Amino acid sequence: MDQYKNKIALVTGGSSGIGLAYAKYLIAHGWYVQIVSRNEERSNSAMHELGSANARNFLFDLTKEESIERLFEVALKPNLIIACAGVAINGKAQSYSKKDKQESYYLMCGGVIDMIQLYLPHLDKNNGRAVIISSIGAITPMPKSSIYASAKAAIHAYGRSVNKESKNVKVTVSLPGYVRTNAHKRSGLDHLEKKIPNWMWVSAEQVVIETEKASKKGLNDVVPGKVYKLTKPFLNSNLANRIWSKLSKRS
Numbered sequence: 386m387d388q389y390k391n392k393i394a395l396v397t398g399g400s401s402g403i404g405l406a407y408a409k410y411l412i413a414h415g416w417y418v419q420i421v422s423r424n425e426e427r428s429n430s431a432m433h434e435l436g437s438a439n440a441r442n443f444l445f446d447l448t449k450e451e452s453i454e455r456l457f458e459v460a461l462k463p464n465l466i467i468a469c470a471g472v473a474i475n476g477k478a479q480s481y482s483k484k485d486k487q488e489s490y491y492l493m494c495g496g497v498i499d500m501i502q503l504y505l506p507h508l509d510k511n512n513g514r515a516v517i518i519s520s521i522g523a524i525t526p527m528p529k530s531s532i533y534a535s536a537k538a539a540i541h542a543y544g545r546s547v548n549k550e551s552k553n554v555k556v557t558v559s560l561p562g563y564v565r566t567n568a569h570k571r572s573g574l575d576h577l578e579k580k581i582p583n584w585m586w587v588s589a590e591q592v593v594i595e596t597e598k599a600s601k602k603g604l605n606d607v608v609p610g611k612v613y614k615l616t617k618p619f620l621n622s623n624l625a626n627r628i629w630s631k632l633s634k635r636s
């Protein structure tokens with residue numbers, strides 16, 4: 386592992402979509418990458434794409450507190466954490482079960498906080514970085530995705546605050562809009578793939594390039610993609626909200 390000095394990464398959600406694109410990017414830039422996900426078949430297929438010489442996979446259900454603790458025991462201590470694992474959880478506010486709320490909140494917020502806290506002393510000693518993949522939903526209303534949007538908003542607030550705590554550790558929160566990955570199909574939102582116009586989609590690779598750039602600069606957050614960057618200042622206006630809701634209406 387000596388050849389990877391200061392270039393050991395941990396990518397949660399690295400078996401698919403943005404996490405897999407991030408893992409590929411890091412390997413191409415000389416990193417050793419540890420990916421963490423839950424489904425064995427998808428994890429093995431990702432490993433096949435990544436090549437085992439520069440990568441290793443772990444299977445953990447990150448909705449569980451004990452998974453974070455166990456991961457901390459078995460994985461190499463990273464200089465870069467990409468907290469990307471997540472699911473799109475949908476439904477009207479009154480429809481979520483207690484289990485859905487607790488699990489998705491832990492996966493996309495509480496567990497990310499627990500994980501970063503465990504690794505902070507190591508990151509601090511090694512001038513490390515953490516990247517949190519949140520969502521544009523953290524800063525704009527997402528009807529029928531209120532739990533998802535609120536978990537993403539909470540982790541955004543956490544990340545940008547921790548970023549200001551230490552000179553040695555950089556924490557950057559990425560707020561992507563629509564990215565073509567497996568996420569929508571998995572959560573029964575495949576209709577969005579046809580409904581959302583092409584110009585509203587950003588590629589996973591573009592998200593990674595812009596997020597890495599922002600992370601290296603130590604920025605609090607980044608909104609990947611030109612369209613989203615341009616519209617960010619207007620996201621909370623009534624007109625922008627009406628257009629956004631119409632284009633991305635959940636069925």
Ligand SMILES: NC(=O)c1ccc[n+]([C@@H]2O[C@H](COP(=O)([O-])OP(=O)(O)OC[C@H]3O[C@@H](n4cnc5c(N)ncnc54)[C@H](OP(=O)(O)O)[C@@H]3O)[C@@H](O)[C@H]2O)c1
Nearest residue numbers: 398400401402403422423424447470471563564566567568
């Ligand atoms: N796609 C978008 O439009 C979009 C936009 C904004 C933000 N995001 C965020 O980007 C992140 C990545 O999403 P994606 O679009 O790349 O989706 P994706 O292709 O479905 O990938 C999700 C990843 O998270 C892992 N994961 C999900 N639940 C897990 C659990 N309980 N334990 C461990 N790993 C788990 C999956 O592993 P398994 O395969 O093992 O389930 C997979 O590796 C998410 O946090 C999402 O909220 C996505």
